[in-house]
Amino acid sequence: MKFLLILLCFSLIRFHDSLAADDTISPNQTLLDTGQTLVSIGEKFELGFFSPQNSKNRYVGIWFKNVADLIPVWVANRDSPLLDSSGALKITETGNIVIVGNQTDNFIWSSNSSAKYPTLQLLDTGNLVVKDGSSENYAWQSFDHPRDLVIAGMTLGWDYVNGRSLNLTSWSSPQDPSTGNFTYALDPRLLPQVLLFKGRDILVRNGPYDGVRIGGDRPLKDYAVFRPNYNVNETHVYATFSDVDNSTANMFRLNPSSGSPELLRWNQGRSEWVTVYSVQKDDCDTYERCGPNGLCDSSQNRVCQCPTGFVPKVPEEWNRIDSSSGCVLKTRLNCSASEGFKKFSGFKLPYGEFSVNWTVVRNDECESICRRNCSCLAYAVALVGGCVVWSGDMLDMRLFTDGGQDLYIRMAASEFGSDGNGKRTAVIISVSVVAGFVVLFLFGWYIVRKRNSRRPSTGGDRDPVLVEEDVELPSFGFDTIAKATNNFSSTNKIGEGGFGPVYKGMLSTEQEIAVKRLSKDSGQGLVEFHNEIILIAKLQHRNLVRLLGCCIQGEERMLIYEYMPNRSLDLYIFNQTRGTALDWRKRFDIIVGIARGLLYLHRDSRLKIIHRDLKASNILLDHEMNPKISDFGLARIFRGDQTEVNTKRVVGTYGYMSPEYAIDGQFSVKSDVFSFGVMVLEIVSGEKNRGFAHPDHELNLLGHAWKLWNEGRPMELVDILMENIAKSEVLRCIEVGLLCVQKRPEDRPSMSSVLSMLDNENISFSQPKQPGFYTERSFTETDSSSSLYMPNVSAEISFTKIQSR
Template identity: 50%
Template sequence: MEGFATLVLVFSILRVSIAVDTLTVNQVITDGEAITSAGGSFELGFFSPDSSRNRYVGIWYKKVATRTVVWVANRQIPLTASSGILKVTDRGTLVILNGTNTTIWSSNSSRPAQNPNAQLLDSGNLVMKNGNDSDSENFLWQSFDYPCNTLLPGMKFGRNRVTGLDRYLSSWKTTDDPSIGNFTYRLDPGGSPQLLVRNGSTVTFRSGPWNGLRFSGFPQLRPNSVYSYAFIFDDKETYYTFELVNSSVITRLVLSPEGYAQRFTWIDRTSDWILYSSAQTDDCDSYALCGVYGICEINRSPKCECMKGFEPKFQSNWDMADWSDGCVRSTPMVCQKSNGFLKYSGVKLPDTRNSWFNESMNLKECASLCLGNCSCTAYTNSDIRGGGSGCLLWFGDLIDIREYTENGQDFYIRMAKSELDAFAMTNSGSKGAKRKWVIVSTVSIVGIILLSLVLTLYVLRKKRLRRKGAEINEREEDLELPLFDLHTILNATDNFSNDNKLGEGGFGPVYKGMLQDGKEIAVKRLSKESRQGLDEFKNEVTHISKLQHRNLVKLLGCCIHGEEKMLIYEYMPNKSLDFFIFDGMQSLVLDWPKRFVIINGIARGLLYLHQDSRLRIIHRDLKADNVLLDNEMNPRISDFGMARSFRGNESEARTKRVVGTYGYMSPEYAIDGVYSIKSDVFSFGVLVLEIVTGKRNRGFNHPDHALNLLGHAWTLYMEGKPLELIDASMGDSYNQSEVLRALNVGLLCVQRTPDDRPSMSSVVLMLSSESALHQPKEPGFFTERNVLEGSSSASKHAIFSGNEHTITLIEGR
């Protein structure tokens, strides 16, 4: 009996000691037991994945309601029963033993052990150390050196150049099987280091090289309020790492079984992980989609085209949308001193595995070095900070290049002098031919002018009075909108420098500028290839020059110089609304109070357009992209190129040329071409639902049904579950009654029938009062479908824009 009591006492002591964060040589963890880090963030023990009976030793979040495993020890050799144990050996290793006392997994260590113990740190790192030695340099072993599919804050993602240790991620085989899957995500040391996702040995994604601020292929990577990041590159180590800015945030980077590198953030309110960002964002991130010397642009159709001076290697394949064979030079390259370089801007740099770099050179030295080496195909700065420094050279074919609208880089590709001369002539036009034409025309016209002089003087005299009257009227119109000369705009934008480019839409590129008095401006430059034309330019000038409201963007003037046509606006420092609400990282900036202010501001701006302005204006393209935010995050409605005005008693009109953005257009407008103020009300309702949910209506998908965002929101609202719609990134900052009212108003605005939708004056009143609201009827476009389906008596000539660009569809009457 006394021996039994002693055994019970020892067992109790053992159980109590396991409750802390350390495991010593005399202790074991059996299945069902666990140790917890000192701060309670992580737990180590035995577990089984969902739908699996296999047992594994792993580490998971302690404070997360849904068990989320971040590291697995025996991922390749699972236990088939709950008889396994984890113990520390006197040699300073961790081992897992099965029911027959056979070692199925062991850590390694080449250092001598003295009083070894294993400790689970609050970072999630399981370390083996000697006694109380907490110096990470002296650890016998640590799990952070052997990651599985998850990168945690403080982990090093890269290589130790001295020991050869390679810390990389490998995917689980499936969500229920943590064994090593098909995909790896690791730092490739060849040339200028970059991160590669591989399926087996095949590269599927590439981050591009580090440029001092971010990886070239991660334009979305920027300083933020959630985590800080760094890339360390010295004689000893090369690695990427991140640390939390706010310790209360839980975030992790995961390589999924499908090969996607994704960052998730835990939201306590919804007890769920939300996707914060993804390395792969679209098809252009698929490695080498356009082949060698091909360049990808996601908003172009087709996505791939050859670089200047190159043509498809097999045109027939390109005609079938198979771009994998890439492009070849139109003129064979002969290495000569007369060779030069063609600049490409705003791109993801080509694959750097066959590259060379030097951090101490400048760009001019870099160009000279490349020109003197016949194998060098391109060059650029290796570091873009402070105007650029360092040298990066490519050798061999250039592959995996794509264009970006922001945070792209410049690089210079080697070209033959004849090609560069041809480009220069194309850009400048055939000046010689024009000069000859002018001479011949002048000689011919001189005689005609002399013969017509008397007649011309007579006609001019007769029209003098009428012309004076016309000039007076024209000056009065000009006074309504100031004219900027081209020289002023060129100086303000640094000759339309790519560094000042804010973005690009159907109208053309938009540049930031600064006038001599220090005033910041935004310049919309009508592109020669613009799908919107002179009519839209004149339309925007006509309408917005007459509008003045705090929730409308202010047009400062325009510039017309030959073929150059530009609109000059006040500069909005916080970009457009879509930049925030649809981005997992940026959406954290917009709490509910800010979103409610934005909703109300847009409503007041529309009310002014529909009711209070000199002309009743129908915007016809209201969307998140066309709502700009000033420095205080107040909304300003912009882009009036598609707007139309009503006079007198007009209430609606019909058009054969439907313009707008799929996902925001009302049914009667998209199908029959009928537009009215209720068309804008529908677009406003879509926008309200997007602001509340953080989801786009266009492309919305749900695993349980085929409804779009409107149908999904209406269904949950009618089922009494509207709070499930709220964007998780808002946390608990929202006022429940305001959110419910906004959702109700949004659903009233997207009702199928125009007569059922409220006017904007009613909307403004409903948002600002506490009166009872009607129950919304089923919305228009309840499910995702082609807006041109269905019967219609109107012919269809439609211009639908995506979230950023316009697509034209023409169908004969």
């Protein structure tokens, strides 16, 4: 009996030693190839031994647990299979993961990792990690060793400091996971684009990521699978992916038969993997399809074209359908000062010999870099990646009907006509006598207008110019501004809005300025011009942009502002790479700064002002990223006893307009509060309200946020790129945002209450009610703007014909 008890105890100990815990293995445990598996804590992923279809070889892999068609997302011993089911997975006392045959201690595979107090754990992200008990960091993780595919959270790219690359390599065949012939790798030259190789030959190049699209393709969010993020600087270039929808299984995989990259999504209803996106879709996706300097256009019968200014290199071959001999410049370059740069839009930026300066993000600076180098043939400011210059033949260009980026190609002066930059020469005739009469006339008109100005009406077809007090504002001469902006050079142009083009300039005092020049074709006119002068000249607040002066000469109307080096907020929160520069602390400070500026307009300034066009592109950022509200062309002054006004001229931006204003033309301080709430939710999520799409519903961003709030999942709204998140502040901001966008204006808080809620954790909130326009899909998507820097156009709805006053 004693012998049997001892034997039973010994058997139980051996059974315990060989049976792994649910999601972890310790050094005294073993995972055997007898059906034992590790299952992540949320039961999303499983690790164990498997055999590919029609193969008897055994491998250790990780797969989605609740997916019937097993496709391993990671294989440990891909090049060292076990020939039978006698294998075992262990972690040693020193933290090394090993796969051994059950009858031998010979290692079949080893992770070559080390840790002092190790445990091996399968995380719910699908990441297999070695945890060091003496550190919070992982001593080793499978995400650092990708195989043939990536799932959410995995990274591709290059680490220049450690000399490490993270690439995908295909399986040899559907039955053999060993390293195949196809490699999918991020370009190591600081331009965020991915290449597919077969051996050493490039088969496909995606093209640079622009923050929305890869190359010029449809935005990846349209496929409702992955949302990409590129992180580029002088130490590394990385691409990471996050799931748009966490309820389904998604993967980006190299097809084991063809090596072609494709996005797969598990369709539960059909119980199969569905290909929702393939990198290779048409003939123009073939690398260098049309030869050096050739342009591929899949919309044409003959896909290969020569860009304007180029001719076929071998004309007799060019008429062949499969011609790929390429193109050459019609006129050779001689590096003269008269040479200029012709702009081509909608391009997939070329490959070839190029260099990237990721710190330069302005067009004029990038042109200067190219112009100084006689071997430079073209340049572009990649929307993600900085200044790119090409010094040789441009390879693998194609034209997109939607998307793409701007490319500037160097050409001889003869390609432009009279001057190298292709600009019409501005002829300015200065007649001092005429100019004097014009100035006197404008001055007299202004005085008469001031004397005859009345209080603002509460209706009418046209908003009045509001002039109630003398305005002391410096006046700049036209010649001064022309000199400061290099005669309004295209290289100085930094944006265009409803008002007209915006230029960066430098005064003789070396003060940087931003110049808004009223265009003859502007959607805004003299009313908005004078309105902005009168309003901003009276306002002084650290969160409002500062107007330095104006220029009125002949038909010219210009406003001169302080220059904001970091431009506008939308460049950061809606751009997947620049957005990484804004951690939560900075975003929260921006939200509070906007709220303070808005409270000043509504309550604390000498005038009670309704902005009417608050949005991310109208929030400018100074050198310390402090927010400043800009663009007061559509603003209105309220009398002390006024609380709301009706207008027949509705102006502003769809997606930010409150319901009562967009539908009934009724606006008040609560209209601005609604716009502020939209911005708060956009800043938290990194998504635009207009154009937001989700695979499970037709709600816009406001409706999506409200849905998550009611379901107790508000943190799912948060931008995944954001770092240093303070959960309590984030939740407070989401709730404030939802309170501000409530459908009924009387339910929305005042800006003073908003600031109190943002500054005080102990204030109790009311439950947000249904947002306005939370399912809106009726308007054409337009991010209208008269922003200082962003190229958009203001929206306007006129219900009756506008009469002159």
